[in-house]
Amino acid sequence: MTNTDWPLWEVFVRSRRGLSHTHAGSLHAPDAEFALRNARDLYTRRGEGVSIWVVPSSAITASSPDEKDPFFEPSADKPYRHPTFYEIPEGVKHL
Amino acid sequence: MTTTTHTHTAALALGDDALVLSHRLGEWMGHAPVLEEEVALGNIALDLLGQARILLSMAGDEDELAYLREERAFRNLQLVEQPGGDFAHTIARQLYFSTYQHLLYARLASVEGPFAGLAAKAVKEVAYHRDHAEQWTLRLGDGTEESHERMRRACTALWRFTGEMFAPLDGLDLDLSELEPVWLESVRSVLERAGLAVPEGSRTGAWRAGAGREGLHTESFGRMLAEMQHLHRSHPGASW
Amino acid sequence: MATAAAHQTARTQPHTGQDSGAGADEAYARAFDATVAADERIEPRDWMPDAYRATLVRQIAQHAHSEIIGMQPEANWITRAPSLRRKAILMAKVQDEAGHGLYLYSAAETLGASREELLDKLHSGRQKYSSIFNYPTLTWADVGAIGWLVDGAAITNQVPLCRCSYGPYARAMVRVCKEESFHQRQGYELLLALSRGTPEQHAMAQDAVDRWWWPSLMMFGPPDDESAHSAQSMAWKIKRHSNDELRRRFVDICVPQAASLGLTLPDPDLKWNEERGHHDFGAIDWTEFKEVLKGNGPCNEQRITQRRRAHEEGAWVREAAAAYAAKHSSGTEVEQA
Numbered sequence: 175m176t177n178t179d180w181p182l183w184e185v186f187v188r189s190r191r192g193l194s195h196t197h198a199g200s201l202h203a204p205d206a207e208f209a210l211r212n213a214r215d216l217y218t219r220r221g222e223g224v225s226i227w228v229v230p231s232s233a234i235t236a237s238s239p240d241e242k243d244p245f246f247e248p249s250a251d252k253p254y255r256h257p258t259f260y261e262i263p264e265g266v267k268h269l
Numbered sequence: 270m271t272t273t274t275h276t277h278t279a280a281l282a283l284g285d286d287a288l289v290l291s292h293r294l295g296e297w298m299g300h301a302p303v304l305e306e307e308v309a310l311g312n313i314a315l316d317l318l319g320q321a322r323i324l325l326s327m328a329g330d331e332d333e334l335a336y337l338r339e340e341r342a343f344r345n346l347q348l349v350e351q352p353g354g355d356f357a358h359t360i361a362r363q364l365y366f367s368t369y370q371h372l373l374y375a376r377l378a379s380v381e382g383p384f385a386g387l388a389a390k391a392v393k394e395v396a397y398h399r400d401h402a403e404q405w406t407l408r409l410g411d412g413t414e415e416s417h418e419r420m421r422r423a424c425t426a427l428w429r430f431t432g433e434m435f436a437p438l439d440g441l442d443l444d445l446s447e448l449e450p451v452w453l454e455s456v457r458s459v460l461e462r463a464g465l466a467v468p469e470g471s472r473t474g475a476w477r478a479g480a481g482r483e484g485l486h487t488e489s490f491g492r493m494l495a496e497m498q499h500l501h502r503s504h505p506g507a508s509w
Numbered sequence: 510m511a512t513a514a515a516h517q518t519a520r521t522q523p524h525t526g527q528d529s530g531a532g533a534d535e536a537y538a539r540a541f542d543a544t545v546a547a548d549e550r551i552e553p554r555d556w557m558p559d560a561y562r563a564t565l566v567r568q569i570a571q572h573a574h575s576e577i578i579g580m581q582p583e584a585n586w587i588t589r590a591p592s593l594r595r596k597a598i599l600m601a602k603v604q605d606e607a608g609h610g611l612y613l614y615s616a617a618e619t620l621g622a623s624r625e626e627l628l629d630k631l632h633s634g635r636q637k638y639s640s641i642f643n644y645p646t647l648t649w650a651d652v653g654a655i656g657w658l659v660d661g662a663a664i665t666n667q668v669p670l671c672r673c674s675y676g677p678y679a680r681a682m683v684r685v686c687k688e689e690s691f692h693q694r695q696g697y698e699l700l701l702a703l704s705r706g707t708p709e710q711h712a713m714a715q716d717a718v719d720r721w722w723w724p725s726l727m728m729f730g731p732p733d734d735e736s737a738h739s740a741q742s743m744a745w746k747i748k749r750h751s752n753d754e755l756r757r758r759f760v761d762i763c764v765p766q767a768a769s770l771g772l773t774l775p776d777p778d779l780k781w782n783e784e785r786g787h788h789d790f791g792a793i794d795w796t797e798f799k800e801v802l803k804g805n806g807p808c809n810e811q812r813i814t815q816r817r818r819a820h821e822e823g824a825w826v827r828e829a830a831a832a833y834a835a836k837h838s839s840g841t842e843v844e845q846a
Contacts, residue, residue, distance in 0.1 A: 179623065179625045179831075180303075180827065180830070180831060182618060199612060199615050199680075199681070199684075200615045200618065201305065201611060201615065202303075202305065202624060203305065204408070204827075204830035204831050204833065204834040205830075205833070205834035205837070205838070207404060208305075208404065208830065211309070211400075211401065211404065212305040212308070212309070215305070215308045215309050215312050216305070216308055216608055216611055219308070219312070219604075219605075219608065220688070236554060288593075292588065295587045295588060295596070295600055296587075296588060298580060298584040298587055298600065298603050298604070298607075299580045299581050299584040299603070299815065299819065300815070300818075300819045300822075301607075301819065301823065302819070302822065302823025302824075302826035302827060303823055303826065303827055304577065304607055304610055304611055304614075305611065306823075306826075307580070307604065307607035308604055308607050308608055308611070311600060311601075311603070311604030311607065312604070314600055315597060315600055315601060315604070318593065318596060318597050318600065319597070321593070322593050322594075322597070325593075331593050332592050332593060335593055336591070336592075355822075356823070356826045407833065408829050408830045408833040409826070409829050411833055411836065411837075412828070412829025412830060412831075412832045412833045413825065413828050413829050413832045415825050415828075415829075416825055416826070416828070416829030416832075419825070496588050496589060497588060497589065499589060500589045500590075500591045500649055501591040501592070504591070504707060504709060504710065506707075507591075507706050507707050507709075507710055508702065508706060509591045509592045509594075509595055509699075509702055509703075509706075
């Protein structure tokens with residue numbers, strides 16, 4: 175008997191033009207073609223998307239919780255990356 | 270016949286096709302081979318039901334037409350009333366019908382007439398139905414030995430109901446027989462890619478071609494209607 | 510760096526802490542407790558106590574099973590729906606339930622349980638689904654009663670789950686609750702049409718409410734003093750309110766709704782208690798609840814048999830698709846424009 179346990183896929187949906195694809199959830203499908211079709215049926219049944227990506231879950235490399243510090247701490251260290259870091263005189267617009 | 274009654278005749282035929290196939294697909298709910306397919310078959314059934322409601326409303330009151338006509342007054346193709354059978358039969362039925370409906374709606378959308386608006390919207394839905402049927406035909410035909418054999422049997426069993434699709438239909442300003450070679454080519458191409466032979470038998474069956482369009486149906490259809498109409502008919506004049 | 514929960518890795522992650530020192534384990538546990546205390550979400554790859562993981566898998570799986578078994582009593586009426594409008598609504602609803610089952614199985618998979626394994630447990634009776642679906646749908650009005658009362662009770666239970674401490678479950682519930690809002694309304698509207706219809710239709714509606722009212726109250730689970738898992742689930746913020754609290758809330762909501770429907774609720778003891786600010790209601794027959802839970806409800810056998818049959822009869826289809834995929838393995842990323 176063939177293995178009938180279809181692999182897991184992660185689904186990313188662009189909800190409308192101008193936005194990035196965001197993770198919507200996952201599903202099972204035998205191959206990429208069906209993963210796309212199942213994703214359309216499942217995650218955009220109410221017109222929630224204009225474009226879909228599907229990626230085998232096994233193809234995703236994730237940071238591990240242990241790595242949390244080295245990966246994410248430095249950005250917390252760089253407040254100048256955020257606009258609120260800068261003081262702008264009152265009344266200055268379009269900044 | 271006036272233009273209006275011509276339109277009614279055609280709307281009834283196309284509406285009945287959509288209504289009956291939608292009902293047959295609805296029979297799968299809760300029984301599909303995999304959960305993802307519950308959702309996919311449900312989508313197709315809902316699209317078809319939406320088309321049926323628009324088409325039947327062009328011919329009269331949708332519920333009166335769906336629930337109060339006798340079997341002989343239904344104008345759908347015999348193909349769509351065939352029971353779901355196994356999943357292979359459902360897919361073969363869908364492949365034959367969606368390929369036809371796609372060609373027909375594409376044509377209707379391209380010419381001015383009472384069906385242009387509906388066809389323009391429906392052709393997109395049907396493209397997806399056709400694609401779904403094609404994808405499954407490939408997988409069942411070229412999957413395992415068992416699936417190949419089931420798909421082969423289903424394609425052959427339903428082949429005899431496919432000639433009727435191209436019989437002339439009152440109220441449609443187009444020659445349906447022109448669609449036939451394109452349909453044959455399209456179905457042949459899918460079957461070939463699935464490793465399936467094009468069935469050899471006659472495409473009209475021993476029964477008259479065009480019988481469904483004239484109100485002659487197959488045995489299981491009466492039962493289907495009995496189930497579909499029973500509740501509505503048990504409460505005459507009630508609203509739901 | 511990945512943004513998504515990589516499910517596989519959740520399975521292999523040393524979540525039990527067996528291969529790390531006791532000190533590291535304690536640090537993980539402290540981080541977990543702090544996250545829950547701060548009302549933040551636990552995500553798949555975080556360390557979590559084994560019992561938390563097991564509780565969630567059990568609860569999410571039972572929830573998913575309930576969605577797909579719950580398709581059956583309603584699908585029972587799709588082919589007999591008395592108008593095309595109702596037929597479309599019912600099909601869309603049953604289809605949504607399949608979708609909700611899928612969201613929930615996905616959430617359970619982030620905890621390392623595969624769907625195949627969960628379905629196996631359902632089919633062999635090792636995992637349960639909501640007992641409510643072991644009652645039969647005898648008339649068309651039952652479709653309305655399920656929408657109004659059963660979905661109503663489910664929503665009362667589910668809305669707080671949108672804030673559950675486990676991220677993937679909470680997110681699945683947000684989606685489910687959003688989609689379910691129409692389920693309850695269509696049921697109410699269906700019953701209203703019957704109640705205001707012919708005398709036969711009105712009687713059909715009342716009969717359905719009479720049969721579904723008590724089982725709906727049982728959906729909130731046993732009374733608080735007998736509920737086996739409640740206290741720990743509340744501490745972990747998987748559960749936010751007690752069974753009795755949610756049940757009271759539900760009764761208070763339903764009483765005026767029943768009055769607007771022109772239907773009565775089958776409980777002579779039901780009355781407003783000014784002092785408590787809630788309705789008093791009659792005693793629930795917990796013997797019946799336990800019997801149905803044990804498998805002696807009117808439809809237990811039928812529901813699980815149909816589910817098993819669909820799965821077994823579909824095996825050749827799933828095998829075919831897997832075999833085809835193995836023969837034609839294609840690229841891994843595909844975009845649909």
